[in-house]
Amino acid sequence: MKHFVFLCFSQALLCAFVCGHHGGPHDDDHDHNGHHHNNETDAIPMVSKAMFNFAFNIYYHLIDVQPHDNLLLSPLSIAKAFALLSLGAKSKTLSEIHEGIGFNKSLISEEMIHKGFQKVLNIIKHPKSGLELDSITTLFIDSKPNLHKKFLDDAQKYYQSDVMPMNFAEKSEALEQINSYVEKKTNGKVKDLLDNLDLTTDMVITSTKYFKGSWEHAFNVNDTREEDFHVDENTVVKVPMMSRRGEYLTGYIPEIGCTLVEVPYKGNTSALFFLPEMGKLNDAEKAFQNLPEDTWTKVLKSRDIILSIPKFSISHEIDLKKELECLGIKEVFSDQADLSGITGDSRLKVSKAVHKAVLKVDEEGTEVAADAIEKSKLGHEQHITFDRPFIFSIYKKDMSIEIFSGRLINPTK
Numbered sequence: 538m539k540h541f542v543f544l545c546f547s548q549a550l551l552c553a554f555v556c557g558h559h560g561g562p563h564d565d566d567h568d569h570n571g572h573h574h575n576n577e578t579d580a581i582p583m584v585s586k587a588m589f590n591f592a593f594n595i596y597y598h599l600i601d602v603q604p605h606d607n608l609l610l611s612p613l614s615i616a617k618a619f620a621l622l623s624l625g626a627k628s629k630t631l632s633e634i635h636e637g638i639g640f641n642k643s644l645i646s647e648e649m650i651h652k653g654f655q656k657v658l659n660i661i662k663h664p665k666s667g668l669e670l671d672s673i674t675t676l677f678i679d680s681k682p683n684l685h686k687k688f689l690d691d692a693q694k695y696y697q698s699d700v701m702p703m704n705f706a707e708k709s710e711a712l713e714q715i716n717s718y719v720e721k722k723t724n725g726k727v728k729d730l731l732d733n734l735d736l737t738t739d740m741v742i743t744s745t746k747y748f749k750g751s752w753e754h755a756f757n758v759n760d761t762r763e764e765d766f767h768v769d770e771n772t773v774v775k776v777p778m779m780s781r782r783g784e785y786l787t788g789y790i791p792e793i794g795c796t797l798v799e800v801p802y803k804g805n806t807s808a809l810f811f812l813p814e815m816g817k818l819n820d821a822e823k824a825f826q827n828l829p830e831d832t833w834t835k836v837l838k839s840r841d842i843i844l845s846i847p848k849f850s851i852s853h854e855i856d857l858k859k860e861l862e863c864l865g866i867k868e869v870f871s872d873q874a875d876l877s878g879i880t881g882d883s884r885l886k887v888s889k890a891v892h893k894a895v896l897k898v899d900e901e902g903t904e905v906a907a908d909a910i911e912k913s914k915l916g917h918e919q920h921i922t923f924d925r926p927f928i929f930s931i932y933k934k935d936m937s938i939e940i941f942s943g944r945l946i947n948p949t950k
Contacts (some may be wrong), residue, residue, distance in 0.1 A: 580653030585682030588640035637866035788836030857890035
């Protein structure tokens with residue numbers, strides 16, 4: 538059985554921030570359902586809905602197995618790379634990937650899935666979006682297999698992916714080339730992630746994304762002070778706490794005892810911060826599963842507040858093979874995998890799938906001067922301080938697509 542390795546890397550600079558995304562169609566013998574009536578304008582909301590469900594499902598599976606750890610992932614990045622992989626998948630392998638990502642094939646055709654991803658990527662990367670986004674998917678392919686031209690063409694056309702032929706017979710050299718490439722594409726944030734290559738590896742897929750967003754209103758570095766962060770009732774650590782007075786969308790969800798604040802970036806992208814009561818993070822996460830999707834949008838209202846958020850950096854690595862199998866994407870990792878649309882070789886399967894995300898939150902922005910102007914018109918503001926474990930989400934508002942999600946339990950780890 539031939540193997541290939543799938544790697545997904547996301548970097549985030551939260552003011553600055555780092556993130557990702559994708560698209561593309563298939564061989565003629567794939568399951569294109571002719572009865573679908575979707576047009577291209579339907580594709581984006583359908584991808585958005587699928588991404589919401591996928592982000593929700595993978596996040597809640599991860600917190601079940603890692604209840605006390607910091608967590609960071611890019612659901613869009615993960616879904617993108619497996620949608621790319623589905624270009625060469627067939628039969629049960631193909632259906633498991635699409636269903637695992639969150640698509641109902643009775644409502645959307647395979648072609649529209651890929652066109653939807655393509656459109657989302659094009660919108661996010663558009664120069665007028667106000668974002669700096671670099672999303673690169675690369676296929677490192679052994680020159681020996683007879684790769685299908687359609688797979689390569691679709692990968693480039695819909696995913697804008699690079700294809701780099703390599704000699705996988707020289708494992709150490711191939712390993713060094715791939716790790717050097719990934720380190721370069723992630724601006725040095727991800728180093729030596731791959732520690733080995735299977736003897737039968739013929740292909741490695743890497744997905745790197747870089748998103749840099751400026752806060753709509755930056756935090757002033759002169760207002761950052763060292764303060765306490767309460768990890769739990771018995772553990773307190775010191776963190777640099779950023780503070781800013783301003784007008785933000787805030788709200789409170791009484792059903793789960795959670796305060797939320799939306800902090801906008803330029804480019805119609807925002808970070809949502811959810812602050813549960815002390816010691817209630819896990820309870821709040823579980824309670825979220827039973828709330829309607831639009832709960833937080835209904836409670837958010839514009840208010841003048843003093844906002845304090847820790848300045849921190851975290852990274853998180855996920856064994857996607859283990860986690861995605863729990864979400865129903867199983868066959869692609871097994872000897873029964875059908876990835877014959879890539880090479881025509883029925884023995885091809887995914888041997889390793891790794892996702893690593895890196896996040897940095899700091900004061901950076903481009904409108905520091907606006908801070909002093911707003912201070913002068915505020916009176917007695919509510920002070921919302923994120924000095925205990927909290928949840929966060931970075932999303933594209935106009936498409937309702939989550940780019941990053943996670944939680945911070947201990948900012949010193």
